[in-house]
Structure formats: structure tokens, C-alpha cells
Amino acid sequence: DQQVKQNSPSLSVQEGRISILNCDYTNSMFDYFLWYKKYPAEGPTFLISISSIKDKNEDGRFTVFLNKSAKHLSLHIVPSQPGDSAVYFCAGQQGGSEKLVFGKGTKLTVNP
């Protein structure tokens, strides 16, 4: 039972354009959603999060949108930079637990 799904294994965009990474979930009990970025041979790095009571959170070039009725969230990166090339993981978290339920990731490539 995959509670968090990232249906696009890969995404390629041009430098300066917008990158949109999508994530769907099935568990209505998630209180918190997080995005992590991972480079090869490194551990995931926290990027941005959003509480389930909000619909948008912004941090610099990164914005996460949450649509609870559709059980869908997306990460927007504007403008995209070559250094953003990495695998991006979406994760859900329930209150009272440290457990993160991850999607399988989307590999983003930003071309110069």
C-alpha cells in the first residue's frame, strides 16, 4: 500500500524556467508534508514543509502547494538552477510520530 506516490520518475527543465514536482497521497491522517532533496551518495536534505492546515508555504525559490480535497501537493522551484538537479522526495508525517512515509522520488534535471 503506497501511501505517498510520485508518479513522475524524472523531470527535465531548462535553467531559469519553473520546475513543478507532484505528489499524491492516500492517508488522510497526515498532518505534515515535507520535501527532501537528495544528491547521489548523500543523505536526503530537508527542503520545505507544509502543515495540513495550510495550502501554501513559500521559502525563497521554493513553494509548496497543498490541495487536501485532491490529496495532492506540488513543489514549485522558480527559477530553476543547474544546482537543483537531484532526486526530490515527498513525505507525509502523522502527528505523534517521527515516521516519514516517502514517495519513490522524482529525478529533476535542470539543463543549462
Added chain:
Amino acid sequence: KAGVTQTPRYLIKTRGQQVTLSCSPISGHRSVSWYQQTPGQGLQFLFEYFSETQRNKGNFPGRFSGRQFSNSRSEMNVSTLELGDSALYLCASSLGVLEKAFFGQGTRLTVV
């Protein structure tokens, strides 16, 4: 502040052997979680410890176990290794529930 430190970084073991992996969390962090990353299954939650108590456990066989010491350092053990246990094992630490988790670089385990 030092990040999450995992040792060793790489390990090769033979089927049937057992292995112990170590994780030192960020100073002051009392929560430690372990994840297994494989190409097919993505990042999967193993277990979580807080103040030496296991608070949550993922869907893994009993061959996978862990513990946390009074200084918050944690170890995980896998007994009777199988080829399918080959994976990147990641440790994450946080201050507590719903605080963002910081990951170590992982231990790459290869079972031959």
C-alpha cells in the same frame, strides 16, 4: 554543529552474517529514526527511538533490530543477512515530533 554521523560508510557482508550500523545524532537531538533505501522500494521506515525507547516500527522482519543509548546514539542490527538486505541505510535525527529530521550520509551495505 556537527551533522548526523553514520559509520561505517560502506560495508560488504556475506549472506548469513550479521551486521551492526551506528548513528550519532546531532547534539541535543533525542529522536533517531532509521530508513532503508533500495532502488525498487524507495525510502522505507525501519524504526524510531526517543529517549532509549522504540516508539514506532516499520514493516520489516524481526531480523532487523535497533537500540538507542542514553547519549542518544543509536545502532541497528541485521541478523542472518540476505541478498535483499543490500541497501543504503539512513539514519535521521530530530528534536522531537514534527520537528524536521536531518539525515546522515548513510551506510551502503552490500550482501554477497
